Amino acid sequence: MRVGVLRGGPGHEYKVSLETGQSVLRCLPEGKYESRDILIDKNGVWHLAGLPATPSRIAKQIDVFFNALHGEFGEDGQVQRILDSLAVPYTGSGLAASALAMNKQRAKELFRQAGLRVPLGLTIAPSAGRRFDPAVASRQVFQRVSPPWVVKPVDRGSSVGLYFARTVWELAEALAAASAYSDTLLVEHHLRGREATVGIVDNFRGQDNYVLPIVEIRKPGRKPVWTYDDKYSGETEEICPAAFSEAEKQEMERMAVAAHRALGLRHYSRSDFILTSHGVYLLETNSLPGLTTESLLPKALAAVGCAYADFLDHVITLAVTR
DSSP, X not given: OEEXXXXXXXXXXXXXXXXXXXXXXXXXXXXXXXXXXEEEOTTSOEEXXXXXXXXXXXXXXXXXXXXXXXXXXXXXXXXXXXHHHXXXXXXSOOHHXXXXXXXXXXXXXXXXXXXXXXXXXXXXXXXXXXXXXXXXXHHHHHHHSOSSEEEEEXXXXXXXXXXXXXXXXXXXXXXXXXXXXXXXXXXXXXXXXXXXXXXXXXXETTEEEEEOOOEEEEOSTTXXXXXXXXXXXXXXXXXXXXXXXXXXXXXXXXXXXXXXXXXXXXXXXXEEEEEETTEEEEEEEESSOOOSTTOHHHHHHHHTTOOHHHHHHHHHXXXXXX
């Protein structure tokens, strides 16, 4: 079976996607799959065997696509729309579910409807025809959400464009910086507590939505939030299986499955949580979590005795038999 591994892309997570794609290419079971390295450069041009090629031409040489892209274009429904038009199966969630999961505002609305606890927040979008004024926006936020705050683009992943603010002046600076990444920003009350992540794999070991062991994440130093660079620095401490109480584990597992279903995701996902003195809060759900050697999902798979190659085989099988 010819597997085309999509990696790179025009988004901010180009480098991480290259690494995820390389891990997939290196670990695809030999003898069962014949890999094709499909690079999408930062300008959005597709390449096969190092040469530019149209998606339709590439599709004629592929039986299934493994989507190893991350962030905008790869994870927000754009590449899914292209793949759907090619009528070739692909791994990961479909167009609608991907778009929902990537839009933090819409995802939070669905989470609330499903009865899941999420941080208090406010969406900031410039008025039509008006210049965005971070100082005015910061005062609007201050009137509705108490400090400290986390500012993030509504449609980016891997903490791209994420900032922390304690004062109205810091908030204005954070809004200005984050606006370089997106026209719409999400400002949330910053919650303090232990952070964790929970992976889901569909139709695995006899379960529709198999819950992987919980991973506790400890940020480097005493930083209030962790940035894109922190996530891939190798300096974070990751504990799997995590030492949470049985009640806390069950609540996170329940919420991870509920989030996966609320967004209509398929094949696999990973949800991030924070455990506070007031309970467990769902931060966000990733429809295409990283699969690099530093990524959390492969570590959780290893904890249950699932080899990386077996996971790839399972996901590809799900894609071609849907």
